[in-house]
Amino acid sequence: MATILLVDDQVNMRRSMALLLGHEGYAVREAAGASDALAALRSGPVDVVLTDVRMDGESDGATLLRAVKARDPEIEVVLVTAFGTIADAVDAIKSGAYDYLTKPVDPERLLITVRRAVERRALAREVRQLRAQVHETDEIVATSPAMQAVVAAVAQLAQSDSTVLITGESGTGKELVARALHRQSPRRHGRFVPINCGAIPETILESELFGHRKGAFTGAIADKKGLLEEAHGGVLFLDEVGEMPASMQVRLLRFLQGGEVRRVGDTETRRVDVRLVVATHRALEDEVAAGRFREDFFYRINVVGVRIPPLRERPEDVPTLADHFVRRIAARLRRNVRGVTPGAVALMTAYHWPGNVRELENAIERAVNVASGELITEGDLPATLTVASRPGALRGPAAAEDERARLVGALERCRWNQSRAAVTLGMSRTTLWRKLREHRIDA
Ligand SMILES: Nc1ncnc2c1ncn2[C@@H]1O[C@H](COP(=O)(O)OP(=O)(O)OP(=O)(O)O)[C@@H](O)[C@H]1O
Numbered sequence: 001m002a003t004i005l006l007v008d009d010q011v012n013m014r015r016s017m018a019l020l021l022g023h024e025g026y027a028v029r030e031a032a033g034a035s036d037a038l039a040a041l042r043s044g045p046v047d048v049v050l051t052d053v054r055m056d057g058e059s060d061g062a063t064l065l066r067a068v069k070a071r072d073p074e075i076e077v078v079l080v081t082a083f084g085t086i087a088d089a090v091d092a093i094k095s096g097a098y099d100y101l102t103k104p105v106d107p108e109r110l111l112i113t114v115r116r117a118v119e120r121r122a123l124a125r126e127v128r129q130l131r132a133q134v135h136e137t138d139e140i141v142a143t144s145p146a147m148q149a150v151v152a153a154v155a156q157l158a159q160s161d162s163t164v165l166i167t168g169e170s171g172t173g174k175e176l177v178a179r180a181l182h183r184q185s186p187r188r189h190g191r192f193v194p195i196n197c198g199a200i201p202e203t204i205l206e207s208e209l210f211g212h213r214k215g216a217f218t219g220a221i222a223d224k225k226g227l228l229e230e231a232h233g234g235v236l237f238l239d240e241v242g243e244m245p246a247s248m249q250v251r252l253l254r255f256l257q258g259g260e261v262r263r264v265g266d267t268e269t270r271r272v273d274v275r276l277v278v279a280t281h282r283a284l285e286d287e288v289a290a291g292r293f294r295e296d297f298f299y300r301i302n303v304v305g306v307r308i309p310p311l312r313e314r315p316e317d318v319p320t321l322a323d324h325f326v327r328r329i330a331a332r333l334r335r336n337v338r339g340v341t342p343g344a345v346a347l348m349t350a351y352h353w354p355g356n357v358r359e360l361e362n363a364i365e366r367a368v369n370v371a372s373g374e375l376i377t378e379g380d381l382p383a384t385l386t387v388a389s390r391p392g393a394l395r396g397p398a399a400a401e402d403e404r405a406r407l408v409g410a411l412e413r414c415r416w417n418q419s420r421a422a423v424t425l426g427m428s429r430t431t432l433w434r435k436l437r438e439h440r441i442d443a
């Protein structure tokens with residue numbers, strides 16, 4: 001239900017409009033002047049402001065309009081004017097008011113105007129959320145040399161038509177890269193059709209990919225196009241290709257060699273022009289060696305490979321990714337969170353992120369929700385980060401081993417630059433230096 005803020009210095013006027021709007025099911029709040037109204041805006045959500053132009057003899061409806069728009073441009077403002085101030089109202093519309101009503105206010109018009117303003121407000125919100133989502137799929141954050149190499153490879157591979165095999169642990173951004181390949185390629189006007197080979201039962205996978213004829217099997221009540229045909233002119237993204245059953249690998253191999261599909265139960269073949277992008281979190285060479293993946297299919301899809309390194313191997317990306325997610329998520333959730341404190345950055349950079357970028361994104365989403373100020377602090381981050389990174393969280397020889405490995409790992413990643421390693425580990429240089437001595441690590 002929408003909330004309307006009524007601003008008028010005349011109590012009677014407010015009361016009658018409040019009754020009318022309340023009767024329509026709106027939540028109504030009231031303010032006696034511009035400063036009152038701004039206080040009301042600070043104390044709770046408002047969708048539409050309905051304000052008198054001239055209050056206490058002053059023309060402050062326009063001032064209020066500017067203040068409201070500065071605070072939240074999506075709040076719609078409707079002005080109420082006496083006959084003599086229509087010129088003001090016209091000016092006001094130029095500066096962003098939704099509409100104006102003239103006194104005496106006609107109840108019918110009032111309700112229609114308010115309803116439209118509420119609708120527009122809802123639309124604006126939806127557009128913003130959709131934009132945020134669209135934008136979300138866009139940007140590949142790449143600060144580390146390793147990710148910059150991935151971005152450069154994507155730009156180059158987008159121009160060719162060969163099959164690309166994307167590998168990387170879960171949550172490293174395989175799908176993001178696959179979408180970027182499509183978006184940057186001449187096939188961007190065709191569709192990007194994703195299919196998760198691991199999530200679809202073998203019996204259904206064939207008809208999903210190749211389609212079927214009506215009556216080909218029980219339940220095939222009509223002719224159906226497969227995803228390969230859907231992706232004609234575009235890109236078919238075979239996600240988790242390591243989980244694909246051998247029978248399907250054979251069929252796809254045949255398709256890749258001939259460029260033709262035959263729907264299940266059909267005799268006719270159709271030419272289909274798709275580019276294949278495949279992804280897996282598995283080491284397919286090992287799968288081939290173990291006899292779980294067909295060698296011929298592997299060679300056919302492994303034409304060019306893009307490997308996305310796990311996040312722990314590129315700690316330089318953590319602060320930029322964190323900023324990126326804070327901006328995006330805060331905008332989506334409309335929370336006034338702008339960044340991350342140095343302490344929280346250090347904690348995040350030191351963590352090993354087994355769930356990679358996806359885990360980082362989730363941690364930030366949670367933090368944006370619980371943050372009480374403009375910056376995300378250590379306390380806003382999930383406890384797993386703190387426990388895993390706190391010195392001495394584990395005790396005993398195993399813990400010492402663990403710490404030693406962590407120190408050496410960080411140093412190696414930072415090419416033995418102690419200042420950088422200290423940042424990565426979330427400790428001061430002095431602490432790092434002391435720990436190196438403790439562990440007898442010769443830097
Ligand atoms: N370099 C990056 N820049 C910005 N966002 C990223 C980056 N890498 C990953 N993400 C985001 O992290 C999330 C996980 O990425 P994605 O789904 O592409 O990973 P994945 O490797 O396909 O994971 P899974 O193996 O679990 O399917 C997505 O929201 C994605 O937008």
Ligand SMILES: [Mg+2]
Binds near residue numbers: 174175
């Ligand atoms: Mg994925």
